[in-house]
Amino acid sequence: MIYLAPLQSYTSVFYRKAFADVVGGVNKYFTPFFECGKTRFTDPDILPELDVALNSNGLLIPQVATNDSDFLVQFYHFVNEMGYREINLNMGCPFPMLVKRKRGGGLLGEPLLLQEMLDNVFRQLPDMRLSLKIRIGVEEANDWRSIVDVINNYPIKEVIVHPRIVAQKYSGVPDWDVFEEIIAACQHSLVGNGDINSVEDYKSLTSRFPSIKAWMLGRGILRNPTLVSELRNVNVTDKMRIEKIRLLHAAFFNEVMAYYNDWNRVFNFLMTFWYYISMSFDGGVRHYRKLKKHNRETLYFEWIEGLLDMPWIG
Template sequence: MKHIYFAPMEGITTITYRSVFRQHFSGVDRYFTPFLVANQNHRFKNREKQEIVPVQGAVVPQVLANRAEDFIWAVQELAKWGYEEVNLNLGCPAATVVTKGKGAGLLSDVKKLDEFFGEVFACSHIPKISIKTRIGMKDAKEVVPLAELFARYPFSEVIIHPRLREDFYANTPNLEAFRIMKEKLSCPICYNGDLCTTEDVQAFSGQFPEVDTIMLGRGLLANPALAREIQGQEPLQREELAAFLQDLQERYQAILSGERDVLFKLKELWFYLGRLFPDQERELREVKRARKLSEYEDAVRRIIN
């Protein structure tokens, strides 16, 4: 695979997670921040500002907006920090987001979306704009007008997660709709969705040998060495997983206010990591039930060793 991206995952792939990940694991070419909200007040929250401090390495900030002028403000703000590309979120399925016409909600009105992009690309000094999109709201047929619309604008890349908003994260990605969108676009494209093992990636590449860029989300949370494995290098070692988790825990302890918050963060990650240890259900339950860090650490030790 030529390029592998780490998917944005709100609350999980924060700057803390990404920087610890990067110290321990290779194979990822670019990281996307969880979405930053561009509202009418034209200010990022403090938590969001932490995401966009000038960072070394390939980080693409992602923005959630429903008005072109707010998106343009965010793009120009991010350009000041040196970001050369900004990604627009056209996929978030959460009701609170969609009802405001943001995320996947933007896909519901092709004409409005056309106006949105018309305004954005009419701006001079705009950096590269990429999008991360679903294939529609309710019906896979929506993919055709959306793809035709995207084809008319000079996106630096279109990242396609071929599910409908209505699917949330259920059902399997619609590869036929992915093919339709891909064939209508002439810009670089990236596939995202349900690539959780090297076998998944091999099967996908068998069907789409011409696609050389993929984005991994939950698969990388479950197996942080997945990108490296896909590139033909060594699989995850128990000791490196333990060292990664130890570092992550220390970083969370340094920035979060109490044991409960640290435990919450680590347990959230184990929701995904648990997949690596299908035979250790009892210990995984202990992780889930842990009320103190010491209980959590004991359970994790038993799982990993």
């Protein structure tokens, strides 16, 4: 199974909807995280994220970053009433403000706090469907040991592991040897995540870890939306890739335009759409830097043609 990783600002509801309509092949989608204390669920900027009409094409798991059991329960009830059956707890985000508050990646260094939270939550809601998304440590690649000891005691649905430490942010490489140790120690279903950017990356991990049935991909799919089909052995040419990008963009553009009546807001979303894709074109990164200056509809479409004319480097 293939999951689309949540990337704050990039895998917005509009992107997920367009992706599900035009590309598909993803078994689970995740919202970028909602943060305890910040989320006013009636905020129109937040509402489309969970809008059932926009999320009906695939299984959506709302994600939350918190260390507060009351908020977790409240969030679960809120999304449950909308029809979402499972939530995901973010235990990996390296944003310093989040880590400092012992949320996201910060929670990895707080096994007792996690235990207290899970105790409270499962006492109130023994059937809660909760999955976790973890890294392997905050500063050192061993915090996962005490975290796994805690979570083994609770009915967690699955654990997505991005085997980097928080301090690495996105630098260096994932440590798949630690992932192997986690497979041995953790009693829950595991999902692997991190730097799967090509069919070769995927094949080498699936053959090394045959017991892992689900893989989560983020930037690899954002750079090359047809990667999902390529992983399933569909033969895709550069021409087909570019055609799919055109269709995906058209769908994304329409979704954002339908929701926001304000070109400047729309344009911010459009910039996120091209950020990763432009890396797949020879000269695309330099071309991307000029996008800001094309903040008018006609100029914008000229900019797109300039990008799509460049050679695909994947």
